[in-house]
Amino acid sequence: MSNGHPNLQPFVDWNWCASNPGGYVLVDTRWYLDGSSGRDAYREGHIPGAVFVDMDKWLSGPASKEAGRNPLPDPEVFARGMRESGIADSDVVVAYDDAGGVIAARIVWMLRSVGRRAAVLDGGIGSYPGELDTNEPKRSTSDFSVQGWPKALRADIAEASSGQYTVVDARNRDRFEGRQDPVDPRPGHIPGAVNVPCRENLDSSGRLFPAERLRANFERAGIAAAENTIAYCGSGVTACHNLLVMEQLGLGRGRLFVGGWSQYGHATDRPVETA
Numbered sequence: 589m590s591n592g593h594p595n596l597q598p599f600v601d602w603n604w605c606a607s608n609p610g611g612y613v614l615v616d617t618r619w620y621l622d623g624s625s626g627r628d629a630y631r632e633g634h635i636p637g638a639v640f641v642d643m644d645k646w647l648s649g650p651a652s653k654e655a656g657r658n659p660l661p662d663p664e665v666f667a668r669g670m671r672e673s674g675i676a677d678s679d680v681v682v683a684y685d686d687a688g689g690v691i692a693a694r695i696v697w698m699l700r701s702v703g704r705r706a707a708v709l710d711g712g713i714g715s716y717p718g719e720l721d722t723n724e725p726k727r728s729t730s731d732f733s734v735q736g737w738p739k740a741l742r743a744d745i746a747e748a749s750s751g752q753y754t755v756v757d758a759r760n761r762d763r764f765e766g767r768q769d770p771v772d773p774r775p776g777h778i779p780g781a782v783n784v785p786c787r788e789n790l791d792s793s794g795r796l797f798p799a800e801r802l803r804a805n806f807e808r809a810g811i812a813a814a815e816n817t818i819a820y821c822g823s824g825v826t827a828c829h830n831l832l833v834m835e836q837l838g839l840g841r842g843r844l845f846v847g848g849w850s851q852y853g854h855a856t857d858r859p860v861e862t863a
Contacts, residue, residue, distance in 0.1 A: 593680050593705055598696060598832035599689070599796060600707045602715045605682060612680040613727075615673070616713075617692045619643035619685070619825075621771065633720030635684065635713060639673045639727060643825075646670075647694055656851035657771075657823035658694075660737055666698065667734040674727025677704065684709035688794035690758075690786050690826040697828035697844065702735040708832060711795040741843055743818040748845040749778055749858055754811055756842075758786040758821040758830045759849065766862030771822065772853040776860035778820070782809040786821070786829040796833070803837050814842035823850040 593611070605612065616638040618626035630640040641647065646669025648658040660666075675681060681699055683692035689708040699706035709715060748755055757764050757777050764783040766776035777783070784805055791797055797805075811817060814834040821827035824846030831842050852858060 596680060596705045596707055598700065598707055598836045599710045600682060601710045601795075602717065605709065612682045613673075613675055614638040614709075615675070615681055615683040615692075615695060616640045617643060617647070617683050617685055617695050618687075618713075619691050621822075629686070631722065631724075633722060635716045636718070636721040636723075637725055638684070638721075639675075639725060641669060641673050641683075641695060643691070643694065646673075647698065651850075653854040654851070656847035658825055658846070658850075660698070660742075660824070660846050663702075663734045663736050667732050670732035671730050674730050675732055676730035677733055679704075679730070681706040682709050683707075684712045684715075686713050688712055688787065688790040689796075690790075690829045693786075693828035693832050694825045697831060700832075701738055701741045708829075711793060714794055741841060743843040743845045745845070745847055745851055745855060745858070747843075748818050748820060748852070751780055752816075753843075754817045755781040755845075756806075756809060756811060756817060756819050756827075756830060757781045757783050757849075758819060758827045759783075760785050760787065763822075763849075766860070769849075769853075772849050774853040774856075774860050776862040777849070778852055779859050779861040781820075781861070782811070784809050784811070784830055786826045786833075789829065789833050796836075799837055802833055803839075806834065806837070806839070812839070814840040817842035818845050819843070820845040820848040820852075823848045 649661040685691040696706040769775040819827040
Protein backbone atom coordinates (compact mmCIF):
# COMPACT_ATOMS: atom_id res chain seq x y z
CA MET A 589 0.00 0.00 0.00
CA SER A 590 1.37 3.43 -0.88
CA ASN A 591 2.15 5.99 1.79
CA GLY A 592 0.06 8.87 0.43
CA HIS A 593 -2.45 10.25 2.97
CA PRO A 594 -1.69 7.64 5.66
CA ASN A 595 -3.83 9.46 8.23
CA LEU A 596 -6.70 10.45 5.98
CA GLN A 597 -9.58 12.02 7.92
CA PRO A 598 -13.12 10.64 7.35
CA PHE A 599 -14.20 13.86 5.60
CA VAL A 600 -12.37 15.98 3.01
CA ASP A 601 -13.59 18.99 1.05
CA TRP A 602 -13.25 19.88 -2.63
CA ASN A 603 -10.20 22.05 -1.90
CA TRP A 604 -8.46 18.89 -0.67
CA CYS A 605 -9.47 17.09 -3.86
CA ALA A 606 -8.28 19.94 -6.06
CA SER A 607 -4.90 19.96 -4.32
CA ASN A 608 -4.44 16.20 -4.78
CA PRO A 609 -5.10 15.66 -8.51
CA GLY A 610 -4.78 12.01 -9.46
CA GLY A 611 -4.33 11.06 -5.84
CA TYR A 612 -7.70 9.42 -5.27
CA VAL A 613 -10.59 7.57 -6.91
CA LEU A 614 -13.85 9.51 -6.89
CA VAL A 615 -16.93 7.37 -6.21
CA ASP A 616 -20.58 8.33 -6.70
CA THR A 617 -22.82 6.36 -4.32
CA ARG A 618 -26.17 8.07 -4.74
CA TRP A 619 -29.01 5.89 -3.44
CA TYR A 620 -32.58 6.62 -2.44
CA LEU A 621 -34.82 4.98 0.15
CA ASP A 622 -37.84 5.45 -2.13
CA GLY A 623 -36.29 3.18 -4.76
CA SER A 624 -35.34 5.89 -7.23
CA SER A 625 -32.29 4.94 -9.28
CA GLY A 626 -28.95 6.29 -8.16
CA ARG A 627 -27.41 5.00 -11.36
CA ASP A 628 -29.86 7.04 -13.43
CA ALA A 629 -28.95 10.12 -11.42
CA TYR A 630 -25.27 9.35 -12.06
CA ARG A 631 -25.83 8.99 -15.79
CA GLU A 632 -27.67 12.31 -15.90
CA GLY A 633 -24.63 14.07 -14.47
CA HIS A 634 -21.77 13.33 -12.07
CA ILE A 635 -18.48 14.86 -11.03
CA PRO A 636 -16.00 14.23 -13.88
CA GLY A 637 -14.00 11.04 -13.42
CA ALA A 638 -16.31 9.54 -10.79
CA VAL A 639 -17.25 5.87 -10.97
CA PHE A 640 -20.66 4.69 -9.76
CA VAL A 641 -20.87 2.05 -7.01
CA ASP A 642 -24.32 0.53 -6.53
CA MET A 643 -25.47 0.34 -2.91
CA ASP A 644 -27.83 -2.58 -3.46
CA LYS A 645 -25.43 -4.63 -5.61
CA TRP A 646 -22.07 -4.16 -3.89
CA LEU A 647 -22.58 -2.48 -0.51
CA SER A 648 -25.49 -4.54 0.87
CA GLY A 649 -26.37 -8.18 1.24
CA PRO A 650 -29.84 -9.66 0.65
CA ALA A 651 -32.55 -7.97 2.71
CA SER A 652 -34.59 -9.97 5.22
CA LYS A 653 -36.65 -9.44 8.36
CA GLU A 654 -33.95 -11.26 10.29
CA ALA A 655 -30.99 -9.24 8.95
CA GLY A 656 -32.58 -5.92 8.00
CA ARG A 657 -32.84 -3.96 4.76
CA ASN A 658 -29.15 -3.38 4.08
CA PRO A 659 -26.99 -5.95 5.86
CA LEU A 660 -23.31 -5.95 5.04
CA PRO A 661 -22.53 -7.98 1.92
CA ASP A 662 -20.28 -11.00 1.95
CA PRO A 663 -16.69 -9.72 1.92
CA GLU A 664 -16.17 -11.51 -1.40
CA VAL A 665 -19.05 -9.54 -2.97
CA PHE A 666 -17.70 -6.24 -1.69
CA ALA A 667 -14.21 -7.02 -2.96
CA ARG A 668 -15.58 -7.98 -6.36
CA GLY A 669 -17.52 -4.71 -6.54
CA MET A 670 -14.40 -2.73 -5.74
CA ARG A 671 -12.35 -4.64 -8.31
CA GLU A 672 -14.97 -4.16 -11.03
CA SER A 673 -15.10 -0.44 -10.18
CA GLY A 674 -11.35 -0.18 -10.62
CA ILE A 675 -10.63 0.37 -6.93
CA ALA A 676 -7.43 -1.25 -5.68
CA ASP A 677 -6.19 -2.01 -2.17
CA SER A 678 -3.74 0.88 -2.44
CA ASP A 679 -6.23 3.47 -3.70
CA VAL A 680 -7.56 6.41 -1.73
CA VAL A 681 -11.34 6.68 -2.23
CA VAL A 682 -13.36 9.89 -1.95
CA ALA A 683 -17.09 9.13 -2.03
CA TYR A 684 -19.98 11.52 -2.51
CA ASP A 685 -23.76 11.62 -2.84
CA ASP A 686 -26.43 14.32 -3.06
CA ALA A 687 -27.51 13.99 0.59
CA GLY A 688 -24.69 15.66 2.50
CA GLY A 689 -22.70 12.44 2.76
CA VAL A 690 -25.16 10.41 4.82
CA ILE A 691 -25.32 7.80 2.03
CA ALA A 692 -21.66 7.98 0.94
CA ALA A 693 -20.72 7.35 4.56
CA ARG A 694 -21.64 3.67 4.11
CA ILE A 695 -18.88 2.83 1.60
CA VAL A 696 -16.40 5.02 3.46
CA TRP A 697 -17.11 3.21 6.74
CA MET A 698 -16.85 -0.15 4.96
CA LEU A 699 -13.50 0.71 3.37
CA ARG A 700 -12.04 2.22 6.52
CA SER A 701 -13.22 -0.73 8.60
CA VAL A 702 -11.04 -3.06 6.53
CA GLY A 703 -8.03 -0.79 6.66
CA ARG A 704 -8.41 1.08 3.38
CA ARG A 705 -8.13 4.84 3.04
CA ALA A 706 -11.43 6.53 2.24
CA ALA A 707 -13.24 9.78 2.98
CA VAL A 708 -16.62 11.42 2.38
CA LEU A 709 -16.61 14.49 0.15
CA ASP A 710 -17.99 17.18 2.44
CA GLY A 711 -20.88 18.90 0.70
CA GLY A 712 -21.26 16.12 -1.86
CA ILE A 713 -21.97 16.71 -5.51
CA GLY A 714 -23.12 20.24 -4.75
CA SER A 715 -19.63 21.21 -3.61
CA TYR A 716 -18.10 20.59 -7.03
CA PRO A 717 -17.55 23.99 -8.66
CA GLY A 718 -17.50 22.89 -12.29
CA GLU A 719 -19.83 21.37 -14.87
CA LEU A 720 -21.11 17.85 -14.31
CA ASP A 721 -20.21 15.10 -16.76
CA THR A 722 -22.20 12.31 -18.40
CA ASN A 723 -19.23 10.25 -19.62
CA GLU A 724 -18.55 7.09 -17.65
CA PRO A 725 -14.82 6.58 -17.04
CA LYS A 726 -13.29 3.26 -17.98
CA ARG A 727 -11.11 1.97 -15.18
CA SER A 728 -9.22 -1.31 -15.40
CA THR A 729 -10.26 -4.11 -13.08
CA SER A 730 -8.06 -3.80 -10.03
CA ASP A 731 -6.60 -5.91 -7.25
CA PHE A 732 -8.78 -5.56 -4.15
CA SER A 733 -8.29 -8.31 -1.61
CA VAL A 734 -11.01 -9.98 0.44
CA GLN A 735 -11.06 -9.14 4.13
CA GLY A 736 -13.73 -9.99 6.70
CA TRP A 737 -15.74 -7.35 8.52
CA PRO A 738 -14.01 -6.76 11.87
CA LYS A 739 -16.07 -7.79 14.86
CA ALA A 740 -14.60 -4.96 16.94
CA LEU A 741 -16.41 -2.40 14.77
CA ARG A 742 -19.77 -4.20 14.57
CA ALA A 743 -22.55 -4.93 17.04
CA ASP A 744 -25.47 -7.34 16.88
CA ILE A 745 -29.06 -6.94 18.05
CA ALA A 746 -28.34 -8.50 21.44
CA GLU A 747 -25.51 -6.06 22.15
CA ALA A 748 -27.53 -3.09 20.90
CA SER A 749 -30.37 -3.93 23.29
CA SER A 750 -28.28 -5.12 26.24
CA GLY A 751 -28.19 -1.79 28.09
CA GLN A 752 -24.42 -2.10 28.41
CA TYR A 753 -23.59 0.44 25.71
CA THR A 754 -24.47 3.99 24.76
CA VAL A 755 -26.75 3.42 21.76
CA VAL A 756 -27.17 6.33 19.36
CA ASP A 757 -29.91 6.45 16.72
CA ALA A 758 -29.15 8.49 13.57
CA ARG A 759 -32.72 8.70 12.25
CA ASN A 760 -34.78 11.87 12.11
CA ARG A 761 -36.49 12.81 15.38
CA ASP A 762 -40.03 11.97 14.23
CA ARG A 763 -39.03 8.38 13.50
CA PHE A 764 -36.97 8.06 16.68
CA GLU A 765 -39.87 9.35 18.80
CA GLY A 766 -42.31 7.02 17.09
CA ARG A 767 -44.53 9.73 15.63
CA GLN A 768 -44.36 8.03 12.24
CA ASP A 769 -42.37 5.44 10.34
CA PRO A 770 -42.80 5.15 6.57
CA VAL A 771 -40.77 1.97 6.09
CA ASP A 772 -40.59 -0.16 9.22
CA PRO A 773 -43.34 -2.12 11.00
CA ARG A 774 -43.09 -0.62 14.49
CA PRO A 775 -42.49 3.05 15.24
CA GLY A 776 -40.10 4.06 18.00
CA HIS A 777 -36.55 3.22 19.03
CA ILE A 778 -34.45 0.79 21.02
CA PRO A 779 -35.14 1.41 24.73
CA GLY A 780 -32.48 3.63 26.25
CA ALA A 781 -31.14 4.85 22.93
CA VAL A 782 -30.29 8.52 22.41
CA ASN A 783 -30.98 10.47 19.23
CA VAL A 784 -28.35 12.33 17.21
CA PRO A 785 -30.02 12.75 13.80
CA CYS A 786 -27.23 12.50 11.26
CA ARG A 787 -28.79 15.19 9.08
CA GLU A 788 -28.42 17.61 11.98
CA ASN A 789 -24.65 17.27 11.47
CA LEU A 790 -25.12 19.30 8.29
CA ASP A 791 -25.83 22.91 7.39
CA SER A 792 -28.31 23.94 4.70
CA SER A 793 -25.73 23.37 1.95
CA GLY A 794 -25.05 19.79 3.07
CA ARG A 795 -21.69 20.56 4.62
CA LEU A 796 -20.61 19.58 8.10
CA PHE A 797 -21.16 22.15 10.80
CA PRO A 798 -18.02 23.40 12.59
CA ALA A 799 -16.44 20.91 14.97
CA GLU A 800 -17.58 22.77 18.09
CA ARG A 801 -21.23 22.51 17.07
CA LEU A 802 -20.89 18.86 16.07
CA ARG A 803 -19.24 18.01 19.36
CA ALA A 804 -22.05 19.79 21.20
CA ASN A 805 -24.64 17.69 19.31
CA PHE A 806 -23.08 14.53 20.68
CA GLU A 807 -22.39 15.90 24.15
CA ARG A 808 -26.06 16.88 24.50
CA ALA A 809 -26.86 13.20 23.95
CA GLY A 810 -24.34 12.20 26.59
CA ILE A 811 -21.60 11.11 24.16
CA ALA A 812 -18.11 12.43 24.92
CA ALA A 813 -16.30 9.46 23.33
CA ALA A 814 -17.13 6.76 20.81
CA GLU A 815 -15.76 3.99 22.99
CA ASN A 816 -18.60 1.79 24.25
CA THR A 817 -20.95 3.46 21.73
CA ILE A 818 -23.13 1.60 19.22
CA ALA A 819 -24.64 3.50 16.29
CA TYR A 820 -27.73 2.47 14.33
CA CYS A 821 -30.31 3.93 11.95
CA GLY A 822 -32.95 2.32 9.76
CA SER A 823 -30.65 -0.14 8.05
CA GLY A 824 -26.99 0.59 8.72
CA VAL A 825 -26.42 3.29 6.10
CA THR A 826 -26.79 6.73 7.67
CA ALA A 827 -25.55 5.53 11.07
CA CYS A 828 -22.14 5.38 9.40
CA HIS A 829 -22.26 9.16 9.12
CA ASN A 830 -22.47 9.54 12.89
CA LEU A 831 -19.61 7.07 13.33
CA LEU A 832 -17.43 8.98 10.86
CA VAL A 833 -18.29 12.34 12.42
CA MET A 834 -17.28 11.03 15.85
CA GLU A 835 -14.01 9.81 14.36
CA GLN A 836 -13.46 13.17 12.61
CA LEU A 837 -13.94 14.91 15.98
CA GLY A 838 -11.28 12.73 17.57
CA LEU A 839 -13.78 10.86 19.75
CA GLY A 840 -12.59 7.46 18.56
CA ARG A 841 -14.34 4.65 16.72
CA GLY A 842 -17.74 3.32 17.75
CA ARG A 843 -19.51 0.18 16.54
CA LEU A 844 -22.20 -0.22 13.88
CA PHE A 845 -25.42 -2.16 14.50
CA VAL A 846 -25.96 -2.71 10.81
CA GLY A 847 -29.37 -4.36 11.12
CA GLY A 848 -30.72 -1.19 12.69
CA TRP A 849 -34.39 -0.50 13.14
CA SER A 850 -35.31 -2.57 10.07
CA GLN A 851 -34.08 -5.63 11.98
CA TYR A 852 -35.08 -4.61 15.50
CA GLY A 853 -38.57 -3.51 14.46
CA HIS A 854 -39.30 -6.99 13.12
CA ALA A 855 -38.02 -8.66 16.33
CA THR A 856 -41.42 -8.45 18.02
CA ASP A 857 -40.12 -10.12 21.19
CA ARG A 858 -38.01 -7.03 21.90
CA PRO A 859 -39.49 -3.94 23.54
CA VAL A 860 -39.89 -0.57 21.82
CA GLU A 861 -39.69 2.89 23.33
CA THR A 862 -41.44 6.00 21.98
CA ALA A 863 -41.12 9.75 22.60
